[in-house]
Structures are given as C-alpha cells and as structure tokens.
Amino acid sequence: MARTAKLDLRVFQQELAARLANKTAAQVESSRLGLASAGTNWLIRLSDAGEVIAVPPIAAVPLTKPWFAGIANVRGSLYSIVDFAGFLGQSAPPAHGTGGQSRLVLFGARSGEMRAGILVQRVVGLRNLTELEAAPPVDDAPDWFVQRWQDDVGTAWQEIDLARLAHAPAFLQVGL
Numbered sequence: 001m002a003r004t005a006k007l008d009l010r011v012f013q014q015e016l017a018a019r020l021a022n023k024t025a026a027q028v029e030s031s032r033l034g035l036a037s038a039g040t041n042w043l044i045r046l047s048d049a050g051e052v053i054a055v056p057p058i059a060a061v062p063l064t065k066p067w068f069a070g071i072a073n074v075r076g077s078l079y080s081i082v083d084f085a086g087f088l089g090q091s092a093p094p095a096h097g098t099g100g101q102s103r104l105v106l107f108g109a110r111s112g113e114m115r116a117g118i119l120v121q122r123v124v125g126l127r128n129l130t131e132l133e134a135a136p137p138v139d140d141a142p143d144w145f146v147q148r149w150q151d152d153v154g155t156a157w158q159e160i161d162l163a164r165l166a167h168a169p170a171f172l173q174v175g176l
Contacts, residue, residue: 009052009053009054009103012123013052016126019126030128030129030130031046031126031127031128031129032044032045032046032126032127032128032129032159033045033046033049033052033105033123033125033126033127034123034124034125034126034127034157035084035103035105035120035122035123035124036120036121036122036123036124037084037085037088037090037118037119037120037121038084038085038088038090038121039090040088040156040158041124041155041156041157041158042084042120042157042158042159042160043127043149043157043158043159043160044105044159044160044161044162045110045161045162047108047109047110048107048108048110048111048161048162048163049105049106049107049108049162050106050107050108050109050111051105051106051108052103052104052105052106052123053074053103053104053106054103054104055072055102055103055104055119056072056073056074056104057072057073058070058071058072058081059071059072061174063175063176064174064175064176065173065174065175065176066086067082067083067086067087068080068081068082068083068174069081069082069083069086069119072104072117074104074106074117077115078115079106079115079116079117080114080115080116080117080174081104081116081117081118081119082116082117082118082119082171082174083118083119084118084119084120085119085120085121087118087170087171101121101122102119102120102121102122103119103120103122103123104117104118104119104120105117105118105120105123105162107162107163107166108162110162110163111162111163111166111167112163112166112167114166116166118162118165127151127157129149131151131152132149132150132151132157133149133150133151134147134148134149134150135148135149135150135156136148138158142168142170143164143168144160144161144162144164144165144168145158145159145160145161146159146160146161147159
C-alpha cells in the first residue's frame with residue numbers, strides 16, 4: 001500500500017512539474033495549491049510549498065502541544081511536523097491517521113532555514129486565482145491569512161502565507 005502511494009505521488013509531482021513548465025510566469029504566479037484540512041479549503045503559493053509528500057513515519061515528542069505531531073526523517077533531515085487542523089483548534093482526526101489521502105506539505109525557501117511541514121487531509125490540486133472571486137476576510141484573522149476567495153460554485157478558499165505562518169509565535173511555541 002505504501003509503495004502504491006509513493007508511485008501515485010511521484011506521478012502527481014511529475015504531472016505537476018510538466019504542467020508548470022508549460023505555463024508562463026504570470027500563469028504560475030496566479031496558480032495556488034489547494035489543500036483540504038478539517039473541512040476547510042486552503043490555498044498556498046506554489047513557491048511556499050517546498051515539497052508535497054506522502055506522510056512518512058512520525059516520531060512523537062513528549063511535552064509538546066497536541067497539534068505538534070512530532071518529527072519525521074525526510075531524506076536524512078529531521079522536520080518538525082504540525083497537524084494543521086489541530087493547530088487551528090479543530091477537533092478533526094489527525095491528518096496522519098486518516099489514510100492514503102493525507103499529505104505533508106514541507107515549507108519552501110521563503111520560510112527561511114526552517115525544516116517544518118504541515119499535515120493536511122488531502123491535496124485538492126491547482127487553483128487559478130483568475131477563476132476565483134475575492135471574498136470578505138475572516139474577522140480577527142491571523143496575519144498569515146492572506147486573501148479569502150470564492151469559486152464559481154460558492155466554495156470558500158482561504159489563502160495563507162506559509163512564510164508568515166512559519167514565523168508566527170503561536171506556531172513556534174510547540175512546548176507545553
């Protein structure tokens with residue numbers, strides 16, 4: 001089963017790379033990666049996501065907040081792993097316990113040297129901002145919320161800035 005997930009992810013990443021290579025810079029800038037976590041749809045800049053991978057084994061770390069899933073070895077480097085739904089205060093089951101659609105989104109270079117990632121229930125695919133309408137922002141939204149969007153069928157999408165999230169004090173304080 002794990003081998004099938006790896007093959008599917010590899011095919012997904014190859015197809016994504018091929019599609020991006022055929023797009024202009026403006027098209028890439030208006031593209032966002034769609035994620036689903038705890039019943040909410042999220043968008044992130046493609047440059048913010050260093051990599052999207054199947055969820056590797058995660059080692060729990062004692063005396064940390066419940067949303068801090070632990071650490072994972074990704075190609076010889078240790079990454080801090082945060083359950084995104086848990087971080088948001090959602091009571092959804094942990095992303096790493098929901099099966100084959102869960103993914104780990106590793107932070108990209110804009111986040112600095114931070115080796116971290118967020119667990120999400122699934123990757124929805126690419127969304128183009130030109131096909132979405134701006135929607136009113138959420139009240140009292142954290143500064144890493146960028147823009148709220150709505151698609152043509154009324155689905156809400158919250159764009160987030162992973163670089164800002166990576167430096168948010170609440171995100172950095174994983175200890176109890």
